[in-house]
Amino acid sequence: MAKALANGFLSAGLAKPSGMIASVHPADKVSLQAFQALGVETVVQNAPVVEQAEVVFVSVKPQVVPAVLKEIKPLSRGKLFLSVAMGITLQTIESSLSPESRVIRVMPNIPAVVRSGCSVYVRGSQASDADAQITQRLLESVGTCEAVHESQLDTVTALSGSGPAYVFVMIEALADGAVHMGMPRDLAYRLAAQTVLGAGHMARDSGLHPGQLKDSVTSPGGSTAAALRQLELSGFRAAVAGAVEQATLRCKQISGQK
Numbered sequence: 001m002a003k004a005l006a007n008g009f010l011s012a013g014l015a016k017p018s019g020m021i022a023s024v025h026p027a028d029k030v031s032l033q034a035f036q037a038l039g040v041e042t043v044v045q046n047a048p049v050v051e052q053a054e055v056v057f058v059s060v061k062p063q064v065v066p067a068v069l070k071e072i073k074p075l076s077r078g079k080l081f082l083s084v085a086m087g088i089t090l091q092t093i094e095s096s097l098s099p100e101s102r103v104i105r106v107m108p109n110i111p112a113v114v115r116s117g118c119s120v121y122v123r124g125s126q127a128s129d130a131d132a133q134i135t136q137r138l139l140e141s142v143g144t145c146e147a148v149h150e151s152q153l154d155t156v157t158a159l160s161g162s163g164p165a166y167v168f169v170m171i172e173a174l175a176d177g178a179v180h181m182g183m184p185r186d187l188a189y190r191l192a193a194q195t196v197l198g199a200g201h202m203a204r205d206s207g208l209h210p211g212q213l214k215d216s217v218t219s220p221g222g223s224t225a226a227a228l229r230q231l232e233l234s235g236f237r238a239a240v241a242g243a244v245e246q247a248t249l250r251c252k253q254i255s256g257q258k
């Protein structure tokens, strides 16, 4: 996620490679190469990042966050921390850093890499209006960004944080169906991806209910109606809604609420 955000901020012209520094775990060669390709300085420790940066993204797995916060606490005074870790609450982060640090929780998503992400954020108790503005500006440079209440963050994580994965599975499945019917795979992926993009665009911008949009595609006695019947028989809606529910529960489990 850190690579996607860095790439997005650079593409948006909001940051220069010389103004960024990334701590990359030495074993993670893919990340090392990705940051180097962006021209961003990499270090193998977290301390130099916190020492040099005014705004620090905490983008390690939730299970690793406590150890990282403990490590950087002595350097955290006066800095703004943006944590993207799922399930790690503001209370946990704030109580693990200097009381004079400022914290904002962010839930971005991976399309930030192509500046089509959607992010939400929640201000910590010490974060100022200026901190919220910096957060909003950074994340709006890579997509949409809005403030939410922390009680929504686990569900946001399950919907838009993880959502691209569900959509990628959908694209794969759409293409698999078409390949099964004889379509070349590269054409199938192109059409599937563009279909998702176009439908998303309409759902976002038309002001119409998704059900109305669905009805506009569904000719009486036609092929879409036959396909939709198959989706309903296969429990498609329940599967997708259930995925969001399970992901939310997993976030709550990680944060210790369940």
Ligand SMILES: NC(=O)C1=CN([C@@H]2O[C@H](COP(=O)(O)OP(=O)(O)OC[C@H]3O[C@@H](n4cnc5c(N)ncnc54)[C@H](OP(=O)(O)O)[C@@H]3O)[C@@H](O)[C@H]2O)C=CC1
Residues within 6 Å of the ligand: 001, 002, 023, 024, 025, 026, 027, 028, 031, 046, 059, 060, 061, 062, 064, 067, 068, 084, 085, 086, 107, 108, 109, 110, 161, 162
């Ligand atoms: N991927 C996504 O789409 C999204 C992810 N997030 C959040 O972003 C965070 C990162 O997720 P993601 O990018 O997928 O995970 P990754 O595992 O890809 O990235 C985490 C990186 O942190 C490194 N790391 C491990 N331990 C340390 C340490 N002690 N100090 C510094 N770096 C360390 C890892 O190295 P190594 O691999 O060697 O352990 C790895 O390079 C998570 O908290 C996740 O909840 C939020 C929204 C969307």
Ligand SMILES: O=C(O)[C@@H]1CCC=N1
Residues within 6 Å of the ligand: 086, 157, 161, 162
């Ligand atoms: O899978 C995860 O845990 C993270 C959170 C949102 C997307 N990826």
